[in-house]
Amino acid sequence: MLAREGLLATLTGPLLERNPVTLQILGICSALAVTTSLDTALTMSVSLTIVLVLSAAIVSLIRRHIPGTIRLIVQIVIVASLVIVIDQVLQAYFFDISQRLSVFVGLITTNCLVLGRTESFARSNPVLPSVVDALGNGLGYSLVLIVIAALRELFGAGKLLGHVVLPLAEEGGWFTPLSLMLLAPSAFFLLGGLVWALRSVLPEQAEAPEVTPPEPQEPR
Amino acid sequence: MGDLGRLFLNAMFVENMPLSFFLGLCTFLALSRRPATALGLGIAMIGVMGLTVPLNQLIYSHVLAPGAWGWAGRPDIDLSYLNLLAFIGLIAATVQLLEMVIERFFPAIHAAFGVFLPLLTVQCAILGGSLFMVERRYDLSESLVFGLGSGAGFALAVVMLSAIRSRLSYADLPDGLRGLGITFILAGMMSLGFSSFAQMVAQ
Numbered sequence: 067m068l069a070r071e072g073l074l075a076t077l078t079g080p081l082l083e084r085n086p087v088t089l090q091i092l093g094i095c096s097a098l099a100v101t102t103s104l105d106t107a108l109t110m111s112v113s114l115t116i117v118l119v120l121s122a123a124i125v126s127l128i129r130r131h132i133p134g135t136i137r138l139i140v141q142i143v144i145v146a147s148l149v150i151v152i153d154q155v156l157q158a159y160f161f162d163i164s165q166r167l168s169v170f171v172g173l174i175t176t177n178c179l180v181l182g183r184t185e186s187f188a189r190s191n192p193v194l195p196s197v198v199d200a201l202g203n204g205l206g207y208s209l210v211l212i213v214i215a216a217l218r219e220l221f222g223a224g225k226l227l228g229h230v231v232l233p234l235a236e237e238g239g240w241f242t243p244l245s246l247m248l249l250a251p252s253a254f255f256l257l258g259g260l261v262w263a264l265r266s267v268l269p270e271q272a273e274a275p276e277v278t279p280p281e282p283q284e285p286r
Numbered sequence: 287m288g289d290l291g292r293l294f295l296n297a298m299f300v301e302n303m304p305l306s307f308f309l310g311l312c313t314f315l316a317l318s319r320r321p322a323t324a325l326g327l328g329i330a331m332i333g334v335m336g337l338t339v340p341l342n343q344l345i346y347s348h349v350l351a352p353g354a355w356g357w358a359g360r361p362d363i364d365l366s367y368l369n370l371l372a373f374i375g376l377i378a379a380t381v382q383l384l385e386m387v388i389e390r391f392f393p394a395i396h397a398a399f400g401v402f403l404p405l406l407t408v409q410c411a412i413l414g415g416s417l418f419m420v421e422r423r424y425d426l427s428e429s430l431v432f433g434l435g436s437g438a439g440f441a442l443a444v445v446m447l448s449a450i451r452s453r454l455s456y457a458d459l460p461d462g463l464r465g466l467g468i469t470f471i472l473a474g475m476m477s478l479g480f481s482s483f484a485q486m487v488a489q
Binding site for chain 2: 091092093094097098099138139142143146147149150153154168169172173175176177178181249250251252253254255257258259261262263264265266269
């Protein structure tokens, strides 16, 4: 029973409290570029979660056989091979989305989130907890991606997954799209706002000030 | 000048790696607290990208690309699906080699940014540069210019961001915004500024 609660905490912890993107700054490299529309973000989330879970399982299975000195190379090779498989599958069955994701599927290889989890968790834990931890982190990453992508697509184009939600003014509706939402800066602003909101709700996540300002001196 | 010069400016300003493609953000955000470390990271990025993108171009065009084995009578071999493994391997080797050379001949520089060099192996911007090179079919000279330009753009952006952050370290921000939150918003504003460079390079 206790073990099951531990697993549950491993799974749900990374969703909000220890979210890999907003708290640990892992894996944002690819998180922002694919969020202009919801379907690319969903594809990216699914791909990343699959790679993360499988690489955690493999690394955890052979963790006693990897020499410490070359473990990074071994992990990178495992991750890169999995990414190649995912990339080929996407090109074969979802060619359209794979074209729009361009290089970002390949960049899952260097996603700090994958290496971070295999290095810090899967390398020193049995298979089941590693897989659960990877799944939790993958879902936490997906959650952030989907929230940002939904906001950007909704306000940038008035659509969700290609379906019109807010009728556009040009087509007889009332909504004028904010084209800024489709450009790069808005992803930064939205993620910054999300981090701010999350840390206001969970104040223990806020970072301590790096320097304390000197006390104001009395004018002489 | 001409096309190559335009490509350099384009890679440095318009297609800035962290600010318009979101590549390399992990190190971009984590190592931009102080201008001195940011400068070290930037110089390392210029060196590594200037080396790896052309080297990967050579590997891709002579070994991996469809038809690259035509001289051996096997034009049907297409190894391009192996590009990720080959690129990552070459980047890791280059970074390792660069670190050893710098440690041997320039110990002062090595002490300045020694810790960042190994980290660059898993830097999205470096691998991304090589993948863009494949996608856009750059030749050798173009990929050299593209690599140097992207590295210079990264260096410029990270030094600027670290300067703003060290300026802001005394600012009285709301608790939730301190650290990561405000850095994202700063990066967003810089990205807004950089997007106006798009008009600078004549299309």
